[in-house]
Structure formats: structure tokens, C-alpha cells
Amino acid sequence: MKPDIKICGLKSAEAIDRAVNRGASHIGFIFFEKSPRYIEPDLAGKLADPVRGKAKIVAVTVDPTNDELDEIVALLKPDMIQLHGNESPERVLTIKAVYGLPIMKAFSIRSADDLKPVEAYIGIADRFLFDAKPPKGSELPGGNGVSFDWSLLGWLDDGVDYMLSGGLNKDNIAEALAITKAPGIDGSSGVESAPGVKSVAMIDDFFDAVERACEPETASRS
Numbered sequence: 399m400k401p402d403i404k405i406c407g408l409k410s411a412e413a414i415d416r417a418v419n420r421g422a423s424h425i426g427f428i429f430f431e432k433s434p435r436y437i438e439p440d441l442a443g444k445l446a447d448p449v450r451g452k453a454k455i456v457a458v459t460v461d462p463t464n465d466e467l468d469e470i471v472a473l474l475k476p477d478m479i480q481l482h483g484n485e486s487p488e489r490v491l492t493i494k495a496v497y498g499l500p501i502m503k504a505f506s507i508r509s510a511d512d513l514k515p516v517e518a519y520i521g522i523a524d525r526f527l528f529d530a531k532p533p534k535g536s537e538l539p540g541g542n543g544v545s546f547d548w549s550l551l552g553w554l555d556d557g558v559d560y561m562l563s564g565g566l567n568k569d570n571i572a573e574a575l576a577i578t579k580a581p582g583i584d585g586s587s588g589v590e591s592a593p594g595v596k597s598v599a600m601i602d603d604f605f606d607a608v609e610r611a612c613e614p615e616t617a618s619r620s
């Protein structure tokens with residue numbers, strides 16, 4: 399079955415339009431100032447307007463304060479908040495209660511131990527996003543274009559709803575899906591021609607690769 403597909407770190411109308419037309423279920427806007435994908439909330443809101451209802455709008459934040467969330471929620475009007483920092487289960491519950499929006503909680507994975515904290519968020523976060531641990535020296539908690547050992551997700555309880563993330567691209571997405579059977583996938587650097595610059599051609603290639611991976615029999619006959 400085709401997974402949900404989130405394209406993250408969007409900053410241009412052209413890339414948003416292409417991602418949504420190719421079938422992105424989610425589009426993410428990054429509100430972390432050190433990121434090359436950072437976007438002002440008011441511009442994100444304007445870019446999201448034409449695709450509202452066609453794809454879920456995700457506000458990607460890192461240990462956000464309520465003041466930051468107030469501004470992002472007012473201007474972007476997201477369908478979902480992604481928490482990509484060290485937010486505790488209690489903080490996730492508070493954010494859910496204050497903003498009335500579903501939460502995607504991100505975890506950085508390198509080893510099986512990194513999945514242990516997930517249990518405390520089951521029934522609290524609405525969905526998980528499993529990303530690779532940032533390389534040493536990176537200032538970014540996400541968007542580093544690196545992958546982790548996908549077989550680790552075999553340790554997860556069945557029924558945990560998540561997006562697989564971290565260094566996914568047209569060349570590795572088939573293997574990632576074959577190993578994990580992930581219900582959702584998330585791509586960012588893998589569809590960029592330079593940090594923070596999405597390429598519509600690479601977005602096309604990524605969606606083509608997902609389609610091939612999800613319809614192996616059709617693809618091998620043609």
C-alpha cells in the first residue's frame with residue numbers, strides 16, 4: 399500500500415504545487431531559524447493557502463515556546479504540529495490541549511535504545527516520526543540527509559503509526575519501504591538541489607520511485 403508522503407522544508411509555491419500534485423499527503427514548514435529551510439510564519443501561511451484541504455499542513459518546530467506556537471498557529475493555520483526537539487510527554491499533552499491540533503513527535507534514532515523513550519508517548523502523540531540522529535557537529539536536529547538502520551523499526555510494537563525519515567531519496571526509498579513497510583515517509587534533503595532549495599525534478603523522481611516501489615508487478619511488466 400502506498401504510504402503517506404510528507405515533503406518537508408518547503409519554501410516555494412512551485413515546489414509545494416508539484417509535491418501536492420504528485421500526491422503528497424503532508425507538507426512541512428520549518429520554524430527553526432538555523433535551518434536553511436527556515437521560513438517566516440506569515441510567508442508559510444500564504445504559500446499554504448492554495449493547497450489547504452489537499453495536503454495536511456505541518457508546522458515543524460523544535461522545543462517551541464507557547465509564544466512561538468501562538469504566532470505559527472495564527473499565521474500558518476497548520477493541520478498538525480511536528481515536535482522535533484526534546485519535548486516531554488507532559489509538554490506534548492499541553493501543546494495538544496492548548497492548540498487542539500494533532501502532534502507528530504520526532505525521535506532521533508541511531509540504536510535500538512533510542513526507541514525506548516517512544517513508549518512513554520504512545521496514546522499521547524498522534525503520530526511519530528523516526529529520523530536519524532544528527533551527525534556530530536550539525537546544528538540541525540533534522541534535515542541532515544542521513545539515514546539510520548531501518549531494521550531497528552522491527553522492534554516497534556505493531557500498530558505504532560509513524561513516518562520514516564532521514565536521508566530518504568529516489569535511490570533508497572524502495573529498500574526503506576521493503577524493510578520497514580512504513581505507513582508514512584518523509585523526504586527533504588533528498589529532493590533538494592542545494593540545502594534548502596527544493597527541485598521539482600527531484601520531487602518528481604522521488605514520487606516516481608515511491609510509485610515503482612509500491613507497484614512492483616506493474617513496474618516489472620512495463
Ligand SMILES: O=C(O)c1ccccc1NCC(=O)[C@H](O)[C@H](O)COP(=O)(O)O
Pocket residue numbers: 406407426428430433434435458459460482529538539540541542543544563564565566584585586587588
Ligand atoms: O529540515 C530541517 O532543516 C529541520 C530543522 C530542524 C528541525 C527539523 C528539521 N527537519 C524535519 C524533518 O521532518 C525533515 O524532513 C527530516 O529531518 C528529514 O530530513 P532529510 O534527512 O533531509 O530528508
